[in-house]
Structures are given as structure tokens and as C-alpha cells.
Amino acid sequence: MRKRTVWRNVSIAAYGAIIFVLAAPPAHGKSVALKMTALPIRYVEPVYRPPSEAQSLILPVTDGCSWNRCTFCEMYTDPQKRFRPRSEEEVLGNIRTCAEQMGAGVERIFLADGDALTLSTRRLVSVLEAIRKDLPSVRRVSSYCLPRNLRKKSVAELRELAELGLSLVYVGAESGDDEVLARVNKGETFETTREALDKLQQAGIKRSVMILNGLGGAALSRQHAANSAALMNAAQPEFLATLVVSFPQGEARFRENFPDFEPLSVLGLMQEMEQLLSQLELKRTVFRSDHASNWLILRGTLNADKPRLLQELRAAINAPDAAPLRPAWARGL
Numbered sequence: 001m002r003k004r005t006v007w008r009n010v011s012i013a014a015y016g017a018i019i020f021v022l023a024a025p026p027a028h029g030k031s032v033a034l035k036m037t038a039l040p041i042r043y044v045e046p047v048y049r050p051p052s053e054a055q056s057l058i059l060p061v062t063d064g065c066s067w068n069r070c071t072f073c074e075m076y077t078d079p080q081k082r083f084r085p086r087s088e089e090e091v092l093g094n095i096r097t098c099a100e101q102m103g104a105g106v107e108r109i110f111l112a113d114g115d116a117l118t119l120s121t122r123r124l125v126s127v128l129e130a131i132r133k134d135l136p137s138v139r140r141v142s143s144y145c146l147p148r149n150l151r152k153k154s155v156a157e158l159r160e161l162a163e164l165g166l167s168l169v170y171v172g173a174e175s176g177d178d179e180v181l182a183r184v185n186k187g188e189t190f191e192t193t194r195e196a197l198d199k200l201q202q203a204g205i206k207r208s209v210m211i212l213n214g215l216g217g218a219a220l221s222r223q224h225a226a227n228s229a230a231l232m233n234a235a236q237p238e239f240l241a242t243l244v245v246s247f248p249q250g251e252a253r254f255r256e257n258f259p260d261f262e263p264l265s266v267l268g269l270m271q272e273m274e275q276l277l278s279q280l281e282l283k284r285t286v287f288r289s290d291h292a293s294n295w296l297i298l299r300g301t302l303n304a305d306k307p308r309l310l311q312e313l314r315a316a317i318n319a320p321d322a323a324p325l326r327p328a329w330a331r332g333l
């Protein structure tokens with residue numbers, strides 16, 4: 001019988017720092033756990049990955065984020081997370097060692113860190129070819145991706161990556177509104193994000209897009225919701241997630257470029273979500289608003305579940321005290 005190794009994430013607050021244990025299948029009612037240090041991979045913490053990659057092997061091909069200037073994001077601002085690509089030798093060595101130690105147990109790989117697709121097509125091809133050769137049981141390779149990562153990559157190049165196994169990327173669009181995007185220094189616009197999402201679609205790579213609820217504050221809330229909906233309607237991503245913008249390390253950095261930012265109340269956040277959802281016209285997008293930063297958990301497929309989701313939201317807006325909101329202590333990034 002094939003022995004299946006399961007990667008478990010034992011300490012995670014959604015996009016929070018991750019620690020893995022390697023858990024063997026329960027044998028005689030017990031499971032064997034090895035600490036992260038047992039992994040044949042050098043992790044520079046904190047390491048982030050999307051909630052849906054909880055079972056994936058996290059393979060760093062870069063450290064940090066090549067942009068690292070979004071004023072709301074402090075995920076890669078620690079000195080040890082300064083952006084650098086990892087050497088090809090180290091990454092290919094990691095893949096070989098994982099193959100020797102875990103072999104058929106690895107089915108999903110997430111290429112870290114903040115925007116692995118910043119690497120050249122040649123480097124990505126060499127990583128994907130090595131995964132295919134050494135870890136043939138891998139069924140899905142994914143990574144974060146910034147629109148700017150794709151500016152110099154053609155659809156043909158992206159198709160080559162897709163054929164070698166890159167099947168899903170997570171794109172932090174954050175907003176479809178150019179004023180909001182400028183205020184938070186995302187370095188992208190509605191158009192640049194839409195172009196990147198279109199290229200990915202043409203190449204057959206699935207897109208999971210993140211939009212940040214509350215990012216425009218009270219003043220820009222309506223245009224943030226309207227233009228984010230317009231961006232999603234234009235791009236028709238396969239997955240859409242909304243997170244609530246949060247400032248665990250304080251708002252000082254964010255306010256430098258957005259001094260009049262007025263955070264939305266919980267009610268304001270839900271009203272913004274109501275506008276966003278009402279204006280979404282999606283053919284088939286898996287929608288999740290269940291990240292630890294969200295107050296109200298919403299899950300469904302759009303537009304099929306739009307009436308139900310709007311009903312849930314409106315019920316919470318009309319009677320917030322009776323709504324099944326996540327308690328403040330349980331929220332996080």
C-alpha cells in the first residue's frame with residue numbers, strides 16, 4: 001500500500017506565519033510528528049501562503065517580495081525578508097532532497113515567497129521541470145503573482161509554464177479603483193491588473209484574486225466597490241477572495257500616503273461588501289470571504305449563489321447584533 005505523507009500546518013493565522021509538522025498517517029491510533037527543522041528546506045520566517053495551500057509543500061524560490069511597497073502590507077518588511085531570488089542550485093537541491101525523503105507524499109507545491117513569478121521564465125521552467133522529473137506525484141503547482149511579474153512574459157511563455165504544471169496563481173488585485181491603488185502604492189492600475197488576469201486566462205492558468213474590503217476607507221468606499229466589481233466582471237477569475245484590510249503593526253506606514261483614511265466600521269465594511277456583491281456579474285467564480293480577517297463568513301459560487309449571499313449580508317446589515325460575526329479576538333491576518 002502506498003504510504004502517504006501529509007503536510008500539516010499546525011500554527012497558522014490564515015496568511016500568518018507557518019510552521020509545519022510532517023505527520024505520518026495514524027499508525028495504531030498515533031501520529032508521528034517531526035518539527036519544521038526536519039524539513040530539507042531553508043525557511044526564512046515569516047512565511048506566508050494562502051489558506052487553500054495549507055496542505056501544500058511550501059518551496060521558497062525567492063525570499064520576500066520584489067515590490068514590497070504596498071503601504072498596507074508588512075508581510076515582507078523584516079530585514080531578513082529583503083527580496084532576493086534563491087539560487088537555482090539551492091532550489092533544485094531542495095526538490096531532489098524532498099523527492100528522496102518524501103517522494104510520492106507530495107501532491108501540491110506552493111512556490112514562495114511574495115511573488116515567485118518575478119523569476120524569469122527560464123528559471124521557472126527549470127524549477128517546474130525538476131518538480132515534474134523528481135516529484136511526479138505533484139498534481140498542482142501554484143504561487144503568488146503580481147501583474148508586473150507578467151509584463152515581460154508572453155502568453156506563449158505562460159502557456160509553457162502551465163504545460164509544465166503551474167496551474168494556479170494568487171493575484172492580490174486589492175482594488176479595481178485607480179485612486180485607491182495609488183493611495184496604497186500598489187504600483188498597478190485597473191488596466192494593468194486586467195491585462196495580467198487576461199494573459200493568465202489565455203495561458204490556461206487559473207486565477208485566484210484577492211480584493212481588500214475597507215481599503216479605500218469611508219471616502220473611497222463606493223468607488224472601490226464599484227471598480228473592484230468592474231475589474232472582476234472584466235476578468236471573470238476562477239476564484240475570488242475578499243479580506244478585510246487590517247493593521248496588526250499599526251497604521252502609521254499606511255497613513256503616510258493616505259492621511260485622511262477613515263477606517264470603515266463593521267457595518268461600513270458589510271455595506272461595502274453588499275455593494276461589491278450586488279455589482280458582481282460572474283459566470284462561474286468560487287467566492288470566499290472566510291479569511292480570519294473577515295467579520296462575516298460568506299462562501300458560495302457566483303453568480304449562482306448571489307441571491308443567498310446578498311440575503312445573508314443584508315440580514316447582518318439590518319441586525320448586526322444578531323449576526324453570526326466572528327468575535328474580535330478570533331480575527332487576524
Ligand SMILES: C[S@@+](CC[C@H](N)C(=O)[O-])C[C@H]1O[C@@H](n2cnc3c(N)ncnc32)[C@H](O)[C@@H]1O
Nearest residue numbers: 048072073114144145171172210243244245246
Ligand atoms: C502575502 S501577500 C502576497 C500577494 C502578492 N504579492 C500580490 O500582491 O499579489 C497576500 C495578500 O495578503 C493580503 N494582505 C497583505 N497585507 C494585508 C493587510 N494589511 N490586511 C489585509 N490583507 C493583507 C493582500 O490581499 C495580499 O495580496
Ligand code: SF4
Nearest residue numbers: 065068069070073114
Ligand atoms: S501586497 Fe503583495 S506586492 Fe504588495 S508588498 Fe505585499 S507581498 Fe508585495
